[in-house]
Amino acid sequence: MSSVLYDAQGPRAKRRNILYTAFFVVALAAVLWWVYSSLDEKHQLDWALWKPFFSGSEAYTTYIWPGLENTLKAAALSMVIALPLGAVLGIARLSDHIWVRVPATVVVEFFRAIPVLVLMIFGNELYSQYTDVSSDDRPLYAVVTGLVLYNASVLAEIVRAGILALPKGQSEAAMAIGMRKNQAMRLILLPQAVTTMLPAIVSQLVVIVKDTALGGAVLTFPELLASANTMSGYYGANTIASFTVVAVIFVVINFSLTSFASWLEGRLRRGKKSTGAVLGVDETVNIPGHAGTGTAA
Template sequence: GIGRLSDHAWVRVPVGAIVEFFRAIPVLILMIFASQIYAKFTTVSSDFRPLYAVVTGLVLYNASVIAEVVRAGVLSLPRGQSDAAVALGMRKGQSMLYVLLPQAVTVMLPALVSQLVVIVKDTALGGAVLGFGELLSQNRQITANYGANTIATFTVIALVYIALNAVITNLASRLEKRLRQGRKTSAVKENSPAETTETPAGAVSGA
């Protein structure tokens, strides 16, 4: 995401091409393609191949989406922030690291949490297609051992997903609130006038 904001075309163009390429491909296709790559060109065991394929697909797709979130978060800041950093003599890398990114984190946090929820749900694709042993795939074992309670099993699995994503969203909301409060507190301290303890010239101190 930072690379897409570079002033150098030799950095900006290749990075942009990679991000747009992996954003355009469905994550399920990336998982299947990665599975074939691991099967034909690597020595990864068949027991671990579904895990590798799922992780690879999720990383390639979601990293490209998060890169766009980072870029959009930085661009959403007022231009005066970067201008002020330049006026202080900071290079672009320093202004990005010390001025823009810390402020953009609060802006990006809701989108990042939404993407994290998507990642949790997309793991089900690996279980349904590649046989990856995640939560949804446990439906096969449960129905095989305890009868054809398919609806009840899927209901419990759905409730587990809902509870997990609710916890993630709640934690992120608390973190965002804390970051905003911390920023407001620091801003108030910086803008508060300094206390003066000067004694007037004509005042006489005594008991």
């Protein structure tokens, strides 16, 4: 069946697509067989290397859970701080006051341009030279600092783009009924923009969870990925098994975040569907910043 965007395939095109499909299936099977053979040749698929994860809880209680706990702690602290900070910076970039807009723009563009790993290293040195933070807590502080500074800047751009994506009629209608700009931003624009921004915000939260691994690679922060190295050495160099288990845990965490975001986005969209009712003059008295007579409060 043909459509505006797609033409029906002819006999030659169908045969060609079948050949391409068969070729790629064979190529994929060959690659998978090569991977399997290589791992089996290196004895990475031996049951002895995978046994610690399927018999007993020692690997989980000694290595995986402490590392996962540190990962979730650093990610949660970074999210709690970065989300409101990013919202404030994003709104500040839209301010009419130049003394608010320019500093916010400088902060966002500066920290957004620096790699998060560099920010973590600078944070570690900062806490080492100018604070009394203990050496045990310093990696956590440095990781959270780097994640907050970088991701708050990225979230600020997401917030700004989400608000600018709304139709201008939204803010104009709010001003027409007597709302001040901060009222329109708080009561009209932000609630609508949240639904639009939610997928991008959750994507950035997933980045925060994954970037905690940078602290383990450079700052000896005992997070989940760093625990895999120690665990692999203890169980006889079962590198593939250890990192496979850790990868599955990261997939579960990030998939849970995205699934929750999808559910929340759908709930918000359903909750914001208009009933199509028309308000009378007397009913507008309950609108903040507006009086029933049609004049600004």
